[in-house]
Amino acid sequence: MTPSKTSEGAAATVEYLEALRLEVNQRLSASLEGLRDRRSLGAIRPPARLLEAMRYSLLAGGKRLRPVLVLVACEATGGRREDAWPAALAIEYLHTYSLIHDDLPAMDDDDLRRGRPTLHRAFDEATAILAGDALLTEAFGLLARARRQPARLVIELAQAAGSCGMVGGQQLDIEAEHRPRAEIQLETIHRAKTARLFVAAAAMGGLAAGAPQRQIALLRRYGAVVGHAFQVADDLIDVVGDAAATGKGLGRDAARGKYTYVVRDGIDATRCEARRLGQRARELAEALGERAAPLVTIAERAVERVA
C-alpha cells in the first residue's frame, strides 16, 4: 500500500507538498539576491527598479505547481531533491516571465494578477517587458548551473518554452480571438501553451535524478496529462468555482468572450473530462511506484476543485 492510499499517508504527502511550496518561495527570494555578476567585464549590479519588478512578480505567491512538480518528479525516480533545485527555480522564473508578458496591454491587457496590480500597472510597461526578459534570461543561467546534465535541461526548457511550445501556444491563442470557433483547436493551443511546460517540469525532474529513459518517458506522459487536467479544471472553475478560493474573480473568460472547453463541450462534459484526466494522471504516477506518492496527490488536487 502506497502512502497516499492511507489517510495518514495522504495527509503527510499534502503536508510535504506544502513544505516544498514554502521552500520554493524561500529559494526564489534567495536566488534574486544571487543575481550578481561582478566578475565579468562590463557587468553591472542589477538596476534597483528592475530587481524590484522581478521580485514583485516572482514572489507574488501562487501554487508553485511547476517547481514542486520538478522536485517530486526527481524524488519519484530516485534522485536527490537538492539536484533538482536549479530546474525548479528556473521553471518558476520562466512561468513568471510568461505571466508578465501575457498581462501586457498588447496581449491580454490584464490589470490584476493574484489580487494585485499586474506588473505593468504597478511599475510601467517598459519595466514589465524588461523584467520579463530578465527572468527568462536568468532562468537559463540558473538551469545551466545544474550539477547533472545541464545542457539537456536547457534544451528541454527551451523546447518547452519556445516557438514549438509555450510561446507558440500563446501566439495561437491570440490568433484564435479573430477566428471562427469551428476552426479553433483548443487542444493544440493548450497542449503547447500549458501542458508542454508540465511535461518539461516532470522530465527535468527525471533528468536531474539521472533517471533511465523509460522513467523519463513515463514522467513526460504524466506531465502532459496532469497539465491538461489543470487547464480543463481552470476553464471549469472560471464558470462554477468559488471566487474566494481562486483569488481571481469568476466569469473572466465569459466576460472577454473567450472560447474554452466549457463553451465548447458544456459544464457536465468538461467535468467528466477533468475527472478522466485526473484519473489517468493518477495511474501514470502509480506506475512509478511508491516514491511517486506526491505525484498521485498532485493529480488528485488538479481536479478535486471541480469534483
Added chain:
Amino acid sequence: MTPSKTSEGAAATVEYLEALRLEVNQRLSASLEGLRDRRSLGAIRPPARLLEAMRYSLLAGGKRLRPVLVLVACEATGGRREDAWPAALAIEYLHTYSLIHDDLPAMDDDDLRRGRPTLHRAFDEATAILAGDALLTEAFGLLARARRQPARLVIELAQAAGSCGMVGGQQLDIEAEHRPRAEIQLETIHRAKTARLFVAAAAMGGLAAGAPQRQIALLRRYGAVVGHAFQVADDLIDVVGDAAATGKGLGRDAARGKYTYVVRDGIDATRCEARRLGQRARELAEALGERAAPLVTIAERAVERVA
C-alpha cells in the same frame, strides 16, 4: 608580419569577414527551418505567423558583428570554426530579440529599423513581443547543443544578456531619460547594454575553442574595448556620418534629445576617444598572435567610419 599588416593580407581578411557574414545569413535562415520539436509530448509546429515574424527580423540583414566575432575569436585561439556556430547563431538570435523589444512602443517606439518597418509595425505588437520571446528562448536551445562546454556557454550568454548585462543596461538607459544629465553614467549604461555582449561573443569563441583561461581573459578585454568603440563611433556617426552609409538617417539621437558621448564631450573629444579605443582593441588582438588578424581588422573597422 601578420596578414593584416600587408595590404594584400588586409584585403584577404576583409574578404574573409564578408564571406563569414554571408555564411551567418545562410545558417540563420537554415536554423529557423530546424525549429521543429515533434518528438516531445505537447510540442507543436511553430505557428506560421510567429515563424514569419522571427524570420522578418532575424534575416533583415545587418553587419552580423557579434556572430562573426564569435567565429573569429574561436579561430584566433586555435579552435575549429565549426564548433563556434551554435554560439554564433545564438548571439544573433539574442541580439535580434533585443532590437525587437527595444523598438516597441513602450520602449524606444521606433517605426523603422534598417530601412524597413519595425516588427510591431509590420506585424502587430503582440506578435513582436512573442517573436522576441521566442528568439531569446531558442537562442539558449541552440547554444546548449554546442559540442564543447555547452553549460558554460549558456551561463556566459545569460550573464551578458540578463539583469547584470544587456537588460540591466536597457533599464538604466530608459530611466536616464528622466534624470538630470549630471547623474547619468553613460559608461555604465553602454558597458552593460552594448559592450557586455561583445565580451560574451569573444569569450564564447574562446570557450568553443577550448582555449586556456589566459586567452579567454584577453578575448574578454578585447570584446569590452571593441564593443565600447562601436558605441562611441555610433554616437559620433549619428552626428557627423553619411546617411546613405548608415541606412538609419542621421540626427536621431538629437531629435529625441538623447544624451550621448557627443553631447557630453563634444565631437572632437569623442572622435579622439573612438580612435584611442580602436587602437587599444588592435593591440589586444595583436597580443593573440597571427591567427587573430581578423580581430585586428574588426577593431580597425569599428572606428574607420569616424576617422
